[in-house]
Amino acid sequence: xxxxxxxxxxxxxxxxxxxxxxxxxxxxxxxxxxxxxxxxxxxxxxxxxxxxxxxxxxxxxxxxxxxxxxxxxxxxxxxxxxxxxxxxxxxxxxxxxxxxxxxxxxxxxxxxxxxxxxxxxxxxxxxxxxxxxxxxxxxxxxxxxxxxxxxxxxxxxxxxxxxxxxxxxxxxxxxxxxxxxxxxxxxxxxxxxxxxxxxxxxxxxxxxxxxxxxxxxxxxxxxxxxxxxxxxxxxxxxxxxxxxxxxxxxxxxxxxxxxxxxxxxxxxxxxxxxxxxxxxxxxxxxxxxxxxxxxxxxxxxxxxxxxxxxxxxxxxxxxxxxxxx
Amino acid sequence: xxxxxxxxxxxxxxxxxxxxxxxxxxxxxxxxxxxxxxxxxxxxxxxxxxxxxxxxxxxxxxxxxxxxxxxxxxxxxxxxxxxxxxxxxxxxxxxxxxxxxxxxxxxxxxxxxxxxxxxxxxxxxxxxxxxxxxxxxxxxxxxxxxxxxxxxxxxxxxxxxxxxxxxxxxxxxxxxxxxxxxxxxxxxxxxxxxxxxxxxxxxxxxxxxxxxxxxxxxxxxxxxxxxxxxxxxxxxxxxxxxxxxxxxxxxxxxxxxxxxxxxxxxxxxxxxxxxxx
Ligand SMILES: [Zn+2]
Numbered sequence: 001x002x003x004x005x006x007x008x009x010x011x012x013x014x015x016x017x018x019x020x021x022x023x024x025x026x027x028x029x030x031x032x033x034x035x036x037x038x039x040x041x042x043x044x045x046x047x048x049x050x051x052x053x054x055x056x057x058x059x060x061x062x063x064x065x066x067x068x069x070x071x072x073x074x075x076x077x078x079x080x081x082x083x084x085x086x087x088x089x090x091x092x093x094x095x096x097x098x099x100x101x102x103x104x105x106x107x108x109x110x111x112x113x114x115x116x117x118x119x120x121x122x123x124x125x126x127x128x129x130x131x132x133x134x135x136x137x138x139x140x141x142x143x144x145x146x147x148x149x150x151x152x153x154x155x156x157x158x159x160x161x162x163x164x165x166x167x168x169x170x171x172x173x174x175x176x177x178x179x180x181x182x183x184x185x186x187x188x189x190x191x192x193x194x195x196x197x198x199x200x201x202x203x204x205x206x207x208x209x210x211x212x213x214x215x216x217x218x219x220x221x222x223x224x225x226x227x228x229x230x231x232x233x234x235x236x237x238x239x240x241x242x243x244x245x246x247x248x249x250x251x252x253x254x255x256x257x258x259x260x261x262x263x264x265x266x267x268x269x270x271x272x273x274x275x276x277x278x279x280x281x282x283x284x285x286x287x288x289x290x291x292x293x294x295x296x297x298x299x300x301x302x303x304x305x306x307x308x309x310x311x312x313x314x315x316x317x318x319x320x321x322x323x324x325x
Numbered sequence: 326x327x328x329x330x331x332x333x334x335x336x337x338x339x340x341x342x343x344x345x346x347x348x349x350x351x352x353x354x355x356x357x358x359x360x361x362x363x364x365x366x367x368x369x370x371x372x373x374x375x376x377x378x379x380x381x382x383x384x385x386x387x388x389x390x391x392x393x394x395x396x397x398x399x400x401x402x403x404x405x406x407x408x409x410x411x412x413x414x415x416x417x418x419x420x421x422x423x424x425x426x427x428x429x430x431x432x433x434x435x436x437x438x439x440x441x442x443x444x445x446x447x448x449x450x451x452x453x454x455x456x457x458x459x460x461x462x463x464x465x466x467x468x469x470x471x472x473x474x475x476x477x478x479x480x481x482x483x484x485x486x487x488x489x490x491x492x493x494x495x496x497x498x499x500x501x502x503x504x505x506x507x508x509x510x511x512x513x514x515x516x517x518x519x520x521x522x523x524x525x526x527x528x529x530x531x532x533x534x535x536x537x538x539x540x541x542x543x544x545x546x547x548x549x550x551x552x553x554x555x556x557x558x559x560x561x562x563x564x565x566x567x568x569x570x571x572x573x574x575x576x577x578x579x580x581x582x583x584x585x586x587x588x589x590x591x592x593x594x595x596x597x598x599x600x601x602x
Contacts (some may be wrong), residue, residue: 007528023407039475055411064373066421101414139572163551163552164560165551165553165556165557165560165561165567166561169552170550170551170552170569173536173579175531175550176532176536176580179501179531179532179537180536182501182505183512186502187506187509189515203489203501203528203529203532206501207532210502210505212446222495224489224491224493224494224497224498225491229467233411235399236409236411252407252410252411253494254495255495261496263495265495265496267592316506318498318503319463319496320405320493321401321404321460321461321464322401323401324400324401
């Protein structure tokens with residue numbers, strides 16, 4: 001399968017192509033190049049470790065949007081058994097950029113809801129590039145309330161560029177749909193665990209991530225605005241923006257998992273395999289489900305009233321200001 | 326054709342320039358109107374009923390009983406958690422906005438009486454960084470909501486905002502969840518919350534407390550939405566409908582309870598309180 005390499009991964013690509021070539025040459029012949037291959041494999045591993053331990057915020061943004069990056073529906077079969085997808089908001093439509101359903105993680109039945117991007121042009125369009133309309137948020141809320149009714153924890157996977165900016169979205173109350181999710185999630189009487197797996201794009205991401213615990217994958221991002229949007233506002237100019245502009249904006253926004261952990265806005269970072277989640281999706285999925293299981297164990301003992309109270313206190317702490325009333 | 330159009334525009338331009346400050350052009354109907362006439366009319370266009378943007382202080386005068394307003398949380402100030410700089414550092418931008426607007430932040434909150442009814446109010450002011458919501462605006466809403474809950478008084482919020490404040494990054498975004506959670510507690514305890522939308526109300530403010538009112542009212546012709554019209558146009562590459570995202574459009578689509586003229590707002594809010602609270 002053809003792999004997709006980002007610009008900063010090009011040195012890795014070159015080495016990996018060389019390894020493949022050496023393997024091809026030695027295949028079925030007497031010449032033994034395995035020593036050479038081993039040396040190169042070590043080199044590529046070191047190089048990958050080096051590159052991925054020093055990614056800039058903009059590089060992380062690109063990695064969070066990597067076309068091979070696993071999406072919600074890639075993870076679900078790996079973290080849950082007996083998954084049954086549930087469709088529609090019962091009012092208008094089934095928004096395909098948010099998926100959800102019931103399943104079992106180890107022995108615990110849960111509701112899993114996540115943004116869904118598509119792979120390949122046709123699927124990307126069908127999933128609206130992971131940008132929900134109001135009916136997506138209303139479907140998510142319907143499923144969360146279903147989970148509450150049957151006392152099942154809610155797991156959300158966050159991965160969206162943002163809520164869709166369209167005429168229909170406005171006509172059907174995009175802002176209201178997001179606002180109501182924020183409000184209802186804050187008072188939902190079952191545990192909510194949210195994991196940012198890729199792009200946490202503004203209000204459209206927040207509408208699924210009011211939670212008792214918020215985690216981020218190592219190379220995921222979460223921001224009030226995209227670096228592109230930020231650059232457009234800051235440096236209004238004629239002509240095209242360069243990746244330097246976006247890089248500067250990404251730096252300024254402090255959008256990496258590491259930034260958010262330092263601000264105590266997230267609880268923990270879930271490590272990714274070297275090279276990113278897509279390099280070993282099974283391993284990433286295991287890390288996610290381990291974290292979910294530990295957290296469920298933690299939250300299980302709390303009464304619904306205590307859960308909601310603590311969730312409110314968590315939110316109340318987030319703010320940065322001086323002065324007293 | 327082109328020449329004709331141009332000369333016509335020039336003529337209009339000349340008209341606008343006569344005595345600076347005495348005349349204003351209506352944002353909605355584009356008529357040139359005598360400023361005093363607009364001031365006398367509560368800053369409402371006498372030709373088309375467009376409600377001009379007014380300051381938070383002016384709004385308080387319109388909304389509450391004279392002398393009844395006591396401000397709370399007046400000293401809360403942003404402290405630049407991201408060390409953000411755009412063309413200038415965020416701290417300087419805050420200073421500049423304080424000087425320009427005479428306000429400490431993009432909202433004023435406090436307690437007041439509306440036709441004798443005790444209420445908590447939060448009033449946003451678009452002239453301070455586009456009424457954007459950062460930590461302070463969020464905190465003021467949370468505190469006003471908690472005070473309303475504590476004292477069992479209705480909460481009234483007048484919104485006018487471009488959305489979340491980019492310069493505070495993720496802290497701004499998270500305010501949306503905080504304020505929504507504070508409103509949830511009013512709901513759980515039967516406290517009335519009336520949300521009034523003024524021109525313009527967008528983004529993270531619309532998608533949090535502004536659309537969560539038990540009753541949602543808007544001023545005529547106000548622009549209200551989630552995504553800005555320019556972003557939508559660029560995304561879908563279509564022209565937007567005539568009254569798109571105007572208060573009348575929202576009313577038509579079932580998103581707000583009513584459109585109320587500025588002169589009637591106090592009376593209307595008072596009546597709602599009598600009927601519900
Ligand atoms: Zn007018």
